[in-house]
Amino acid sequence: MSRLQEPSSLKRKQPDSRSPLDSLTEHERIIYNVIRSKQDMGIWMQDMKRVAKVPDNVANKALKSLETKKLIKEVVNIQKRGKKHYVAAEFEPATEITGGAWYSNGKMDFVVINILKDQCLKWIYKQRVATLEGILDAIRKSGISNVELTTVQIEELVRALVLDNEVVEVKSNGMGEFDSIPVGKVCYKSTSKGSRGDPKIGAMSSIPCGVCPRISDCTPDGIISPKTCKYYSQWLDF
Amino acid sequence: MATPYGIKFAVHLITSHFGNLVANVCENLLRKGPLTLQQLIRFTELTPLQIKNSLLILIQHNCVQPFSSEQIGAGGNEVKVTQYLVLFDNILHRLRFPKFLEIVSEELDKNCGEILEGLLQHGRLTLEQIYERARDNAVQDAVRESFQKLLNSRFVERCPAPEPFVEPSTIKSSNKRGAKSAKLDEVSETEEQRVLAAAASLDTLRFSILTPSGTEFDEDKKDGDSSSSMGVGEKRKHGAADSDDAFGSNENEVILWRANFEEFTRYLRHKACIENVRARLDVGAATVLKAMLDATRSAEKKVKTENSVSLSMDTIFEEVMKSEAGRSLTLDRVRASLVQLGCSSSGTDDTYSIDLKQIIELAQKEEVESIVLRRYGRDAYRMFRLLSKAGLLQETDKIADMTFVEKKEAPKILGKLWKDEYLHMEVEYFNLLIKFTLSSNMAICDVVDKPRLTLSGMSDLVLMDQNKEIVNKFVVDRNTTFYLWKVNKPILWQHVLDEMYHAALNLSLRVIHELDQKKELLTIPPEKRTGPLEKEFKRLKNAKFFLESSLMKLDDALMLFRHF
Structure with missing residues (x-):
């Protein structure tokens, strides 16, 4: 869970009084200034080399040296994984670079996300109706997460569950199953009759054409046609 | 109006029911909008007689509505011309005949089903022909009774006017319309509605067996006129007399009857709403909704009505009690179901109405x-x-x-x-x-x-x-x-509907293909179908059943997007 970061803020470390900046070479200084000027967005190595107009071998050496001196750090850019991206050490990389709280090392952390989503879902199904605070409290007590989760993060997870059609968002009317929840408060309910699983399969999506990726290329007498369709053949192969 | 694959599917239906000639005429009307006989001759390159006969078939089966309007002729004078408007929805309804028959068998009885079957098969029939069809099976009184039942439940209606006159100003765009000009779709939609409204008979007459003079029509016809009454096989000529510029303007007012597709559509729409509520909410809510819709069906003005007709709490409860499932519900349960259905009492008069549009959406x-x-x-x-x-x-x-x-x-x-x-x-x-x-x-x-x-x-x-x-x-x-x-919902919905027509066409074509592939197998007499042949025959039967039942299910979805 340590991989869950706090939403990034532009934390600025106080520079040391005996700053390693003093000991930089000319090229190191140029490169450092280019990287630093990009603040929390940082810069891709090749772009940096172009801007700084420093020969490749010199730049590589300088980057290594700056890293050892802890003036810059390499971060994973979620958009360009595998490409070297640098940020000045005094900045926390922006969420555009890291992906935000649910990313770790440039990848979305599905293991953590799925465990947490599942916990939220279990709680909602157990309670039938639950509020965000209730869910957060339950997850805290369960001890499943060793990192302090925020209400915002729980809300993100539950909203995704709504989009999955696993739960529905409703407003309390203070009656019946809502009697312990103030009127008008947003809460989450299990979907129809408490049964989990995929939504109803529609008439269209239960036949080959409904799920066919090539339906727009299919014509009655074309190369792709209902007569030649291999999906139909599979479907009708009893 | 119809989407590209909607047209293709409709043409496919007409081709398989009435052959290529009729389909050719139909396709031109679907793609170009209402046309005159002259225009049809030009576009189809068929002979006038072929076109006339095709139109007669389409009119007989309620797929085309002729109407007349005034146009500026060659000499600058206003001349009355007859145009033919194709009814896309009625073509699609042909796919649903089995569903319509099932409804009548369920709601009414077998005799009513037989009468409806005749009407669906022949498109339009006179009362006389209906009696004639049933002659072997039942006594006339029983047929009359069944027919009256069909009329009372509005599953059967009087045919609309054969060729109503429509004000020229309202049909300006008719001949300019091409299949490509999507912008005019709305115009044509209202144009179709105008023509249909002009052709529709008065509500009082539409479901009444009596002629305006108050006599039952068949009584007049029974004696003396029997020579002119035609057999069922010759039915076409009845609805549309073969005159030069207008089919069906028979002066001797022959009253023709047909299945009322509107009522069947309404019935299926209600059923779809009830089933959706049953799956999404619970049986109680579905029971309440069904009771409310059953009680108010005849009061609905149009099929796509947004809200159900308002009912008071007392009436709702009374209606709910009529069904077996409803008898187990208490007043509180009924109230709770109404809340579930998203309707609270409107205003001071304690009446309830349900948002059907929302359920459909x-x-x-x-x-x-x-x-x-x-x-x-x-x-x-x-x-x-x-x-x-x-x-x-x-x-x-x-x-x-x-x-x-x-x-x-x-x-x-x-x-x-x-x-x-x-x-x-x-x-x-x-x-x-x-x-x-x-x-x-x-x-x-x-x-x-x-x-x-x-x-x-x-x-x-x-x-x-x-x-x-x-x-x-x-x-x-x-x-x-x-x-x-x-x-973008309106555009996407249209696109999905088109994909559904495409899928429906594919299902139908695949059935034909499957049967075509095994033509010889079908000619082998059952006693000689043994071993692998028997197995292959069973597979074919299963495939056909599978494809056809999928088409029926897909048609439910088609109706959901097109008619509900």
Whole structure:
């Protein structure tokens, strides 16, 4: 869970009084200034080399040296994984670079996300109706997460569950199953009759054409046609 | 109006029921809008007699409605011309005849079913012909009683006027309309409605067996006139007398009857609403809804009515008690079900009405989402639901964040949905807001007062002028370019409907193909079908059943998007 970061803020470390900046070479200084000027967005190595107009071998050496001196750090850019991206050490990389709280090392952390989503879902199904605070409290007590989760993060997870059609968002009317929840408060309910699983399969999506990726290329007498369709053949192969 | 595959499917239905000649005439009417006989001769290149006979068949089967209007003739004088309007919906209804028969057998009885069967088979019949058909099976009184039952429940109606006169000003656009001009669709829709409204008989007459003079029509006809009464096989000539400029303007007012598709559609719409509520809420809510709809069906003005007819609490409870399932419900349960159905008492008079439109829209949404889930996967499903709920443009990264999809993957999934016309896309490039529409796999768009723009790939934008010369090329830079997405419901719904027509056509064509493949197998007498032949025969039978029942199920969805 340590991989869950706090939403990034532009934390600025106080520079040391005996700053390693003093000991930089000319090229190191140029490169450092280019990287630093990009603040929390940082810069891709090749772009940096172009801007700084420093020969490749010199730049590589300088980057290594700056890293050892802890003036810059390499971060994973979620958009360009595998490409070297640098940020000045005094900045926390922006969420555009890291992906935000649910990313770790440039990848979305599905293991953590799925465990947490599942916990939220279990709680909602157990309670039938639950509020965000209730869910957060339950997850805290369960001890499943060793990192302090925020209400915002729980809300993100539950909203995704709504989009999955696993739960529905409703407003309390203070009656019946809502009697312990103030009127008008947003809460989450299990979907129809408490049964989990995929939504109803529609008439269209239960036949080959409904799920066919090539339906727009299919014509009655074309190369792709209902007569030649291999999906139909599979479907009708009893 | 009909979508491209809607037309193809309708033509397919007509071809398989009435052959190529009739289908040719029908296709021209579907693609070009109402036409005169002269125009049809020009477009179809058939002989006048062939066209006349085709039109007679289409009119007899309620697929074409003639109407007359005044046009400026060659000499500058106003002349009365007859035009033929094809009724797309009635062609599609042919697919549903088994459903209509089932409804009548369930709601009424077998005898009523037989009368309806005759009407569906022959399109239009006189009372006399109806009696004649039943002569062997039942006594006339019983037939009359069954017919009256059908009329009372409005499953049968008097045929509309054979050729109503429609004010010329209201049908201006008729001949200019082509299949391509989507903009005129709305105009033609109202035009169709106008013609139908002009042809419709008065409500009092529509479901009444009595003639305006108060006598039962068949009484007049019974004696003396029997020589002119034709056999069922010759029915066509009845509805439409063969005159030069107008079919069916028979002066001797022959009253013809036909199945009332509107009532069947309403019945199926109600059924769809009830089934949706049963699945989404519970049996109680479905029972209450059914009781309310059953009680008010005849009071509904049009099929696509948005709200059910208002009823008081007392009436609702009374209606609920009429059914077996309803008898177990208490007043409190009925009240709770009404709340579940989203209707609270309106105003001071304690009456309740249910938002049927909302139920239908939910069902439509479920159907589309189910396609997205099965065709594009769960991530796409979540993204689609987000956009469909938001109803406005959303940026790629924001969508990815809210749906827990990798930011790198999100544009690929959204792009795929866009290419298949499930999403609408706009690109914000600096301050240019660029709107994209698809045209044969190329994205074409107009930036206000700027040259035309085309998009190649998802990674760069190519700006081209009218001559397709490249003016500028932008590498898409994440800092200056934003992709925005949204679900454009009216356009998407139309697209999904077209895909459904396409799928329905494919199912029908596959049935024909399967049977065609095994032609010889079908000619082998049952006693000689043994071993592998028997197995193959069973497979064919299963395949046919599978395809046909899928078509019936798909037709439920077609109705949901087209008629409900």
